[in-house]
Amino acid sequence: MSESDPPVVLIVEDEPDVAETYRLWLVEDYEVRTAENGDEGLDLLDEAVDVVLLDRMMPGLSGDEVLDRIRDEDLDCRIAMVTAVEPDFDILELGFDAYLSKPIKSDQLRETVRNLLERSEYDTLLQEYYAKVEKQATLEASKTRAELSDSEEYRRLTDNIDELRTELSDTLGGIEDDEDFIATIRGLGDVDGT
Amino acid sequence: MNDLPEVLDVEAAAAVDPGTSLLVSGPAMAGKSDVVRSILASGLRNGEGAVCVTTGGTTADVIADLEARVDDLVESHVAVVDCRERDSPDGDAAPEGAHVHHVGAPSDLTGIGIGITRSFERLHQCGVDRGYLSLDSLSTMLTYTDRKAVFKFCHVLSSRLDQAEFLGLFSVDTSAHDDRTVQVIKQAFDGMIEIRERDGDREARLRGVEPNPSDWVAV
Numbered sequence: 001m002s003e004s005d006p007p008v009v010l011i012v013e014d015e016p017d018v019a020e021t022y023r024l025w026l027v028e029d030y031e032v033r034t035a036e037n038g039d040e041g042l043d044l045l046d047e048a049v050d051v052v053l054l055d056r057m058m059p060g061l062s063g064d065e066v067l068d069r070i071r072d073e074d075l076d077c078r079i080a081m082v083t084a085v086e087p088d089f090d091i092l093e094l095g096f097d098a099y100l101s102k103p104i105k106s107d108q109l110r111e112t113v114r115n116l117l118e119r120s121e122y123d124t125l126l127q128e129y130y131a132k133v134e135k136q137a138t139l140e141a142s143k144t145r146a147e148l149s150d151s152e153e154y155r156r157l158t159d160n161i162d163e164l165r166t167e168l169s170d171t172l173g174g175i176e177d178d179e180d181f182i183a184t185i186r187g188l189g190d191v192d193g194t
Numbered sequence: 195m196n197d198l199p200e201v202l203d204v205e206a207a208a209a210v211d212p213g214t215s216l217l218v219s220g221p222a223m224a225g226k227s228d229v230v231r232s233i234l235a236s237g238l239r240n241g242e243g244a245v246c247v248t249t250g251g252t253t254a255d256v257i258a259d260l261e262a263r264v265d266d267l268v269e270s271h272v273a274v275v276d277c278r279e280r281d282s283p284d285g286d287a288a289p290e291g292a293h294v295h296h297v298g299a300p301s302d303l304t305g306i307g308i309g310i311t312r313s314f315e316r317l318h319q320c321g322v323d324r325g326y327l328s329l330d331s332l333s334t335m336l337t338y339t340d341r342k343a344v345f346k347f348c349h350v351l352s353s354r355l356d357q358a359e360f361l362g363l364f365s366v367d368t369s370a371h372d373d374r375t376v377q378v379i380k381q382a383f384d385g386m387i388e389i390r391e392r393d394g395d396r397e398a399r400l401r402g403v404e405p406n407p408s409d410w411v412a413v
Binding site for chain 1: 303304307308311314331342345346347349350351353354373374377378381383
């Protein structure tokens with residue numbers, strides 16, 4: 001997700017009216033793609049997609065099957081599953097990042113998308129933080145204390161790390177409940193849950 | 195209330211907020227687990243909860259150790275997340291009263307996260323809203339999972355602990371890793387308790403809570 005382009009949301013929903021309603025709610029802030037079924041959804045899915053809104057019950061490929069395919073391909077997107085009823089399953093154990101029960105209200109949908117994007121941002125920041133911390137540790141291992149205190153690069157890096165640390169603790173508003181916590185762990189880049 | 199000063203008698207220990215996450219570092223056999231369990235025991239004596247994430251000791255060992263330290267231990271204030279690597283999921287019978295959650299392997303970070311979440315839920319149902327979480331040890335996790343993943347996991351977990359107001363104590367064996375690994379991992383935490391042995395005595399100091407490290411004190 002770059003600074004200038006709006007985030008991309010993919011809606012996979014077999015009822016055209018419903019898909020259009022979601023699209024209208026989101027189109028002001030996001031680039032929206034819509035797919036009428038699971039196969040089409042997978043076709044429209046690429047690296048640019050940040051959030052997928054996935055209907056669980058669809059003719060053809062079900063939402064669960066689409067979810068499995070997306071996870072298998074290791075794409076770095078967040079998935080909100082849309083269900084017709086309150087889920088009767090243990091949501092923490094499943095591979096999606098959020099769920100919404102129909103009927104969905106506009107505020108609720110936007111809030112969910114915003115929340116998922118915030119989690120992606122946290123992951124991106126954490127990635128950056130880790131890279132800087134690694135670099136700092138490498139410098140510390142290879143230079144003397146005197147060399148470090150003279151090094152402009154080291155000073156910049158240390159300042160940078162402090163800033164990122166603050167930014168990260170601000171972004172943590174994204175972890176509001178257990179569901180967020182588990183989804184964040186599951187979504188940690190190359191963290192493998194197996 | 196903070197039970198840390200009961201074990202680690204330095205001024206800075208009183209300034210540690212609930213919800214802080216600390217790395218407990220020291221060489222093998224320096225007594226890291228002992229120090230951590232002493233802190234957990236103080237908390238339990240004061241009516242707080244303990245969540246023990248174990249990669250080595252069995253659930254029964256963990257509970258027995260706490261029982262030996264705390265008179266009339268209230269088992270329902272203890273939760274164990276057992277993520278030992280093993281062939282079959284049985285092994286030991288769960289001690290009565292304590293909450294036990296089994297995770298398949300120390301590399302299953304999502305599973306460990308779910309176990310911790312369940313532990314908080316169960317403790318909460320038993321009226322416990324504050325306490326300590328120990329993870330013993332990160333060194334084992336680092337042998338199964340790469341450093342970056344462990345680092346990120348620690349960061350996310352410490353933010354969860356911050357919200358839950360549980361104080362986190364994460365052990366790392368400094369003799370099992372190069373200096374760089376410890377340097378990197380420590381940045382996922384708010385501070386650290388360093389443990390060493392000097393002339394047969396065990397000493398500890400607290401870093402990262404105040405600008406300068408505390409003095410070394412006997413523990």
